[in-house]
Amino acid sequence: MRSNHPSTSFSAPGPLAAEVTQSHDLADPFGEHSPLGALYRLEAGILLMGVDFDTCTALHLAERRYVANPVLIQEGAPIFVNGKREWVSFNTPEIMDSAAFLSIGVGAIEKGLAQAGPLGEGRGIFVQLPPLVDHAIDTRAGQTAAGI
Numbered sequence: 001m002r003s004n005h006p007s008t009s010f011s012a013p014g015p016l017a018a019e020v021t022q023s024h025d026l027a028d029p030f031g032e033h034s035p036l037g038a039l040y041r042l043e044a045g046i047l048l049m050g051v052d053f054d055t056c057t058a059l060h061l062a063e064r065r066y067v068a069n070p071v072l073i074q075e076g077a078p079i080f081v082n083g084k085r086e087w088v089s090f091n092t093p094e095i096m097d098s099a100a101f102l103s104i105g106v107g108a109i110e111k112g113l114a115q116a117g118p119l120g121e122g123r124g125i126f127v128q129l130p131p132l133v134d135h136a137i138d139t140r141a142g143q144t145a146a147g148i
Contacts, residue, residue: 006077030060053105062136
């Protein structure tokens with residue numbers, strides 16, 4: 001199944017696919033009412049295959065929880081409203097450069113929250129989504145308290 005967001009849709013297979021994809025807020029595509037919020041509540045696991053934490057979209061949920069007043073970006077897309085295709089404008093939070101997620105991932109591995117190792121001929125990293133998101137928020141709070 002696929003969520004209905006026009007620019008940041010998520011797809012999900014399996015028996016919980018409808019639950020994961022049913023709510024996807026136009027104005028907050030990585031927040032609580034998104035597939036990421038659903039995956040957090042379901043205590044989902046993440047397997048990064050051959051990539052690092054800078055590609056871990058789940059960390060945008062931590063960003064949304066931490067950044068109280070994000071810069072908003074105006075977007076628009078044709079979507080179905082009451083069965084009729086219409087152009088809809090909406091504002092979404094600007095997302096941070098995902099390169100900032102690399103240090104969060106290193107910390108998660110160092111704390112034992114994530115496990116990295118061989119996966120086929122490449123490398124994989126496995127982590128549960130809730131502890132990773134919570135770690136990212138705690139890391140950001142610690143950096144702010146230290147003046148970073």
